[in-house]
Amino acid sequence: xxxHARLLDRLQRLGAVGRTASGAxxxxxxxxADREGRDLLAGWMREAGLEVRVDRIGNxxxxxxxxxxxxxxxIGSHIDSVIDAGIYDGCYGVLAGLAVVEALRQxxxxxxxxxxxxxxxxxxxxxxxxxxxxxxxxAGGLDIDAALAAVDSDGCVLGEELARIGYAGxxxxxxxxxxxxxxxxxxxxxxxxxxxxxxxxxxxxQGISWQRVTIEGAANHAGTTPIxxxxxxxxxxxxxIAHLRDRVAGANAGTLxxxxxxxxxxxxxxxxxxxxxxxxxxxxxxxxxxxxAEDSLARFLEGLAExxxxxxxxxxxxxxxxxxxxxxxxxxxxxxxxxxxxxHRRMTSGAGHDAQMIARIAPAAMIFVPSRGGISxxxxxxxxxxxxxxxxxxxxxxxxxxxxx
Amino acid sequence: xxxHARLLDRLQRLGAVGRTASGAxxxxxxxxADREGRDLLAGWMREAGLEVRVDRIGNxxxxxxxxxxxxxxxIGSHIDSVIDAGIYDGCYGVLAGLAVVEALRQxxxxxxxxxxxxxxxxxxxxxxxxxxxxxxxxAGGLDIDAALAAVDSDGCVLGEELARIGYAGxxxxxxxxxxxxxxxxxxxxxxxxxxxxxxxxxxxxQGISWQRVTIEGAANHAGTTPIxxxxxxxxxxxxxIAHLRDRVAGANAGTLxxxxxxxxxxxxxxxxxxxxxxxxxxxxxxxxxxxxAEDSLARFLEGLAExxxxxxxxxxxxxxxxxxxxxxxxxxxxxxxxxxxxxHRRMTSGAGHDAQMIARIAPAAMIFVPSRGGISxxxxxxxxxxxxxxxxxxxxxxxxxxxxx
Ligand SMILES: NC(=O)NCCC(=O)O
Ligand SMILES: NC(=O)NCCC(=O)O
Numbered sequence: 001x002x003x004h005a006r007l008l009d010r011l012q013r014l015g016a017v018g019r020t021a022s023g024a025x026x027x028x029x030x031x032x033a034d035r036e037g038r039d040l041l042a043g044w045m046r047e048a049g050l051e052v053r054v055d056r057i058g059n060x061x062x063x064x065x066x067x068x069x070x071x072x073x074x075i076g077s078h079i080d081s082v083i084d085a086g087i088y089d090g091c092y093g094v095l096a097g098l099a100v101v102e103a104l105r106q107x108x109x110x111x112x113x114x115x116x117x118x119x120x121x122x123x124x125x126x127x128x129x130x131x132x133x134x135x136x137x138x139a140g141g142l143d144i145d146a147a148l149a150a151v152d153s154d155g156c157v158l159g160e161e162l163a164r165i166g167y168a169g170x171x172x173x174x175x176x177x178x179x180x181x182x183x184x185x186x187x188x189x190x191x192x193x194x195x196x197x198x199x200x201x202x203x204x205x206q207g208i209s210w211q212r213v214t215i216e217g218a219a220n221h222a223g224t225t226p227i228x229x230x231x232x233x234x235x236x237x238x239x240x241i242a243h244l245r246d247r248v249a250g251a252n253a254g255t256l257x258x259x260x261x262x263x264x265x266x267x268x269x270x271x272x273x274x275x276x277x278x279x280x281x282x283x284x285x286x287x288x289x290x291x292x293a294e295d296s297l298a299r300f301l302e303g304l305a306e307x308x309x310x311x312x313x314x315x316x317x318x319x320x321x322x323x324x325x326x327x328x329x330x331x332x333x334x335x336x337x338x339x340x341x342x343x344h345r346r347m348t349s350g351a352g353h354d355a356q357m358i359a360r361i362a363p364a365a366m367i368f369v370p371s372r373g374g375i376s377x378x379x380x381x382x383x384x385x386x387x388x389x390x391x392x393x394x395x396x397x398x399x400x401x402x403x404x405x
Numbered sequence: 406x407x408x409h410a411r412l413l414d415r416l417q418r419l420g421a422v423g424r425t426a427s428g429a430x431x432x433x434x435x436x437x438a439d440r441e442g443r444d445l446l447a448g449w450m451r452e453a454g455l456e457v458r459v460d461r462i463g464n465x466x467x468x469x470x471x472x473x474x475x476x477x478x479x480i481g482s483h484i485d486s487v488i489d490a491g492i493y494d495g496c497y498g499v500l501a502g503l504a505v506v507e508a509l510r511q512x513x514x515x516x517x518x519x520x521x522x523x524x525x526x527x528x529x530x531x532x533x534x535x536x537x538x539x540x541x542x543x544a545g546g547l548d549i550d551a552a553l554a555a556v557d558s559d560g561c562v563l564g565e566e567l568a569r570i571g572y573a574g575x576x577x578x579x580x581x582x583x584x585x586x587x588x589x590x591x592x593x594x595x596x597x598x599x600x601x602x603x604x605x606x607x608x609x610x611q612g613i614s615w616q617r618v619t620i621e622g623a624a625n626h627a628g629t630t631p632i633x634x635x636x637x638x639x640x641x642x643x644x645x646i647a648h649l650r651d652r653v654a655g656a657n658a659g660t661l662x663x664x665x666x667x668x669x670x671x672x673x674x675x676x677x678x679x680x681x682x683x684x685x686x687x688x689x690x691x692x693x694x695x696x697x698a699e700d701s702l703a704r705f706l707e708g709l710a711e712x713x714x715x716x717x718x719x720x721x722x723x724x725x726x727x728x729x730x731x732x733x734x735x736x737x738x739x740x741x742x743x744x745x746x747x748x749h750r751r752m753t754s755g756a757g758h759d760a761q762m763i764a765r766i767a768p769a770a771m772i773f774v775p776s777r778g779g780i781s782x783x784x785x786x787x788x789x790x791x792x793x794x795x796x797x798x799x800x801x802x803x804x805x806x807x808x809x810x
Contacts, residue, residue: 082671082673083673084624084670084679124675125674126676129674131675188628189626189630190631218780218783219489219783220779220780221593221594221756222661222686222688222782223688223755223756223757224592224594224754224755225594226594226595227658232650234664235646235647237643238642238646239643239647241639241640245632245640256628256631258637259639259640259643260627260639261669261674262667262669262672262678264667266487267488267665268488268531268782269530269615269684269686270529270530270531270665270686271488271489271531271665271783272782273664273667274783281628281675283627349628350626350630352628374630375623376625377625377627377675378624378676
C-alpha cells in the first residue's frame, strides 16, 4: 500500500523549495529553485532504488527496475510552477508516481512491464513557451533544437539555462517510449468539489491557443494631446480585453479567454502608452469554437488599426487541439475508483497537462482529485490529505494492473 | 542679444546626458543622469558669472548679480525628464534663462532688480509624485519633510536620492522669493503649429488630478476557472480605461483622461490577474468639470466591486486646480512678441508647469513656442531652431523691461 504520510511530507518539502520573500512558491522552469527541486526529487528517486536518467530537454525519468527502458508504464507530471503558485500542481503526480513504485517494490512485486516515473520540463510555460514543452518534445511534437532555443522575457536562452542548472542530459528525446501513460493531478477547477466526488476519470482535455499581441501607438503628453489626436496603445489593449470577455468568452460561451500578462511602455503617469504587449489564452473543448474565438480576436485586432490608429502584431506561443484520452485506460481508472468505493465521474480537463502531449504517442489517461474552492495557480491552492491519499491509491491500483498486462 | 547658437548647442549637449541603450533620453529626477545634467547646468551658470545656490529640495538657483537674493525676476523651468523623452521639455526654459542673463551682462546692463534662473526639482513627477514638486515646495504648497519622504516604485526615498547625487542643499525652501516669474517652454501640443503662430502668451493652465488605483481580484487558473467564478483584476482595469475614454474624456468633452502606467500581478500567461495597479491622469481647464470627472471615476470604481467581484483602493498622487496667470505679465509677453513682429496669441496650457506653482506666491506668466506635430514626452519632440530663437528673444525683451521696474 502507498505510504500516505511520506507522500504528504514530500509534497510539503518540495513545496518549500522556491519560496519568495512573500512566502509564496515561485519555482519557474530552469531557475535555481527548479534545480533545487530537481535535486531533491532525483535524490528521493535514487533512495527508492530507481535509476535516474535525464534527456536533452531536461526531462527526468526514474526507472524501475533499473536499466529497463523498453515499453514502460509511464507515470508522469512536472515539478515546475507558475509565479505565486500552490504546492500541489504537478508535484503531486510525480511524487505519487514515486510512491506507487515504492509500494510495489515493498510488496515484492516482480512486474512483467517496467515503470518510468517522469518529471517533464517546463510544463507551466510561464517563463518559456509553449507550455508542456518537455512532454511535447518527448512526443516528437517540437524539435529539440527549437525548444533549446526558446528565449524568456529577459533574453535568457532555454538551452543555456538548462546547462547552467546541470540538467542538460544526454538521453535522446523520446528514447523511453511508453507502453501507456498515466497522470494523477489536482483538478485545479471546481467540478469535483461541487459534485462531492473524490475522483475524476479524465477522458478529454480542451484545446489551448496562446498568443502574444503587441500594439504600437504613439507616446505623447497626457495633458496636451487632444483625444482625437491620440494613438493610445493602452486604450487599444483595454478594448481587446473587454472584447474577449464581452464577445468571445461571455458567461454562456464554452470558450474561456484570459489576458494574464500585460505591459505598457513607457509606463509613465503622464505619457500616453506607445506600446502595449499582452498575452491571450483561449481555451475550448471544441476545436471549431476555439478557431472561431481566434478568428473573432483576429478581426477585432484588424479593426483597431482603424478605430484607435494603432498597429498590431501577433505571435503564436502555443496551439494544442482538444484531446480525447484512451477509453480503455479511462475505464481502468473509473473501475479502480469504484472498487475502492470512491465517488467518481468521467470529466474533461480545463488545464493543459503533459498527458495531452504523450497521448500523441501512447494510450493515455488522467486521474483528478478535488481542488478546494476550484483555486489553483494561487498560493491558496489546496487538496485535502484524504483526497490526495485516495488519488494515489487509485493510481497504484491501475498501475498494478498495467504492469501485469 | 541672445547668443542663439550657444543656446541651441547647450540644448543638444544637455540632451545627450541620460541617453539609454535605445538612444532615447531618460533623465528621471534624482538619478545619476539627473546629477550629470545638474553638474553641467551649474557649471555653465558659474562660467556665466552667476552664483549657484541649492535649496533643501534640490532646486538650483543661478543668481545675477551675485549675492542678490531679494525680490528677483525669476526665470525658471526644470531639467528632469520623463522616460524616452524629448530634449526640449524644461531644459529649453532653463537654458534660455541663462542665455538672457548672459545677453544682459554682455550688454553691460546694470539692473535695478536682480535675476534668478531656476531649475526646479522633479517637475515631471514620473518617479516621485506629485509633479512640479520643487516649485510646489518653493511656493509653500508642500511641506519640505513630506517631499523628502516621497518614495518611488522601487522603494527609494527622495531625500536619500537627493543626498546621494549631492544636491541636498542647505538653502531654506522659498527663501528666494520672486518679484515675478516667467517660464519659457515648448507648447507640447498642436495649437501654435496649427495656427501658424510663433509665440503663445499663456494666460491659464488647466487643472490636474492624478490618482493611483489598485484593484484586487483573485489569481486562478486560466483554463479551469469558469467565467462566472472569476475575479479578474486585469479585466476590471480594462473596464476602467474604457469608461474613462467613453464616458469621461469622449472626443467632445473638455476633459482629458489618460492611463499611462499599468501593471498586472502575477503577470503570467495562464493566471487570472490577482492585482492591477494603474495611474489615472485627469485634466480640465474648468475646476467643476474636473471634479465631475473625478466623481464619475469614483462611482465607476464603486460599481466594479459588484460587477467584477474585485476590491478597489485609490491613492491621491497630485491635485492642482486650474490657474490664471497675471494679466499684466501676459500682456508684456504679447506686446514683446508684437514688437518683434512674431505671430502670437493668448492661449491655455495643457501641460502642468512650475509657473503654475509659483503663481501662488508671485505674478507669473509663460511663453510658448510651437511643438512640431504637437508631439512631446516622446523622443520625436522637436521645435525648429528659429522658433527656439524667437522664444528666447521675447523672454529677453520681457525680462529687460522687468528688471528696470
Ligand atoms: N496544469 C497546469 O496548470 N498546466 C499549465 C498549463 C496550462 O496553462 O494549462
Ligand atoms: N511640462 C510638462 O511636461 N510637465 C509635466 C507635468 C505634466 O504632466 O503636465
